[in-house]
Amino acid sequence: MHEMVVAQSLLSAISAEAEKQNGKPLSARISCGMLNPVNDEVLCFAFEAIAKGTACEGLKLEVEHKPIQGRCKKCGEIFDLEISESNCRKCASEDFELLPDAPLLLEEIEFETE
């Protein structure tokens, strides 16, 4: 299960950061590309299960899915691809290449403030 692997690496990354900050993490925001086969619900469920009894118990995970991007072969502009608008935003050329899907990233952790 892909989500379990992701949840495990998130848990260790967040735990390490919590130890450094000496605080209790409340929520974490992660992002990944649209093509990443991560299912938000399954990921949150998996995270909840393995976070039990750790500093991350009860932590809220937010997953942001980033759009696919294209790079114009004419002017080099990088833009978000949308189904309704698949040409360069700058020069309107339809000659572009697809950029690789965004990797899964831990964007931000919010800690309890005293």
Ligand SMILES: [Zn+2]
């Ligand atoms: Zn262009």
